[in-house]
Amino acid sequence: MKHLSDYLYVQSIAKCSMEELGAFIKEGITEREIVIKAEDILSENGVERFWYYNIGAFVQVGTRTNISESGRVYRPSEQKVGKNDIVTVDLSPEINAFWGDYARTFIVIDGSVVDEKQLLCQPNFIADEFGHGIHTEKQLHRMFKAYIEPEKTFEEVYLYLNKAIQQLGYVNLDFAGNLGHTIEFHKEERSYFERGNTRKIGEAELFTFEPHIKHVNGAYGFKREDIYYFWNGELKVL
Template identity: 45%
Template sequence: MHQNSIAQNIAKETMSELHEFITVGMSEKTIEEKALELMTEKGSNSWWYHGIGALVLLGKRSIESMSGHDCYSSDENCVSENDVITIDIAPTVDGYWGDYARTIFMENGGVAPEDAPSNPLFRQGLDAELYLHAKLKEIATPEMTYEELFLKLNDEIIGLGFENLDIHGNLGHSIEMDQKDRVYIERGTTRSFKEVGKPFTLEPHIRQKGGKLGFKRENIYYFDEAGVLQVL
């Protein structure tokens, strides 16, 4: 767990610094390259997700869901004065994963403070993400199955007037050493969190039903020895 926390802290620090870096007119690719540079400087020495360290999707592409080697950040899609920028980063330190995503909000030509946009549409998306992560903390237990959590949170997404955009429909996965071993928070996964025994992510990729903007937020969670859910 300690090794994963090192990688996750690299992710958190990188995301905070990206808030200071991004400006109007920057491409997804430029932001991706800066994220990789920052993570490498901080000690990441590989990228666990198919060799991809960062995925940046902004504006009209923020609703796109990509998987595996199909993931790419565009060098043509650029930040506008009022925009959403979803960033998913996967630093890896000696094989141990970090996994972290946030939505950065551009308002009137400047980056809004972290998690503090004023645009009502942006706020609704962020609030939905915050609600889902809070709901996880409220309902999750070690005995709960991955499927049970999926069904409950997917119902919450629908109840909020949003829809799940993930290409495979899942809401997260276990943290492993080999990406092929991941257990997904999805329908049909009947193993409990206790059985799997690994930290896991919650990473809803959502939009308001029929909306044009996507929102992401990802943390790594784990159950401590007392069975209490903690954020890594």
């Protein structure tokens, strides 16, 4: 694949920046402050611009994690991170026209971000919902990797995973109903994992899987996004 190293580079910056951001997020920090910090970290690491409507970090805190909206209208709020809370972050760095795209869900317990594995050790009923959401996101990515093939269409993958979301007791929150998109040089050219898209996966070089979900009886939304590609017929994570 042409330019694979360029995409690996910018995505690696997104991953490192997300890790650094986890040390910044704590009780009392606002959504807007998290956005500013995230974009500063990306810029300090060489990111030139942000491909998603010039938004470097799409951040939501607390029950605002249920909101799904286009970057055209997104504005970070003054919502503060609570003592036991949840924060979703979606990074959109760009270097030399090559995109990164990476989203994670941070869990805050007793005022600080905890590692996903630590959730299992928290004697806190709030952590139960948080942990279940994180576990479900990981499960969906495993199902995605097990199901997807170059000859399958974007629609087939969408229908399979959207059904899985429902069977797991969750709701697809995406405002457009999709579960991911291709990586392009212009955002208007993206193909989506959505109903009606009969394009074969193998025709795309890079694509994201990014379910935005909420448990049917839950109060919070969850995100987890990675970029995938096929290399000699084998699915890889960027």
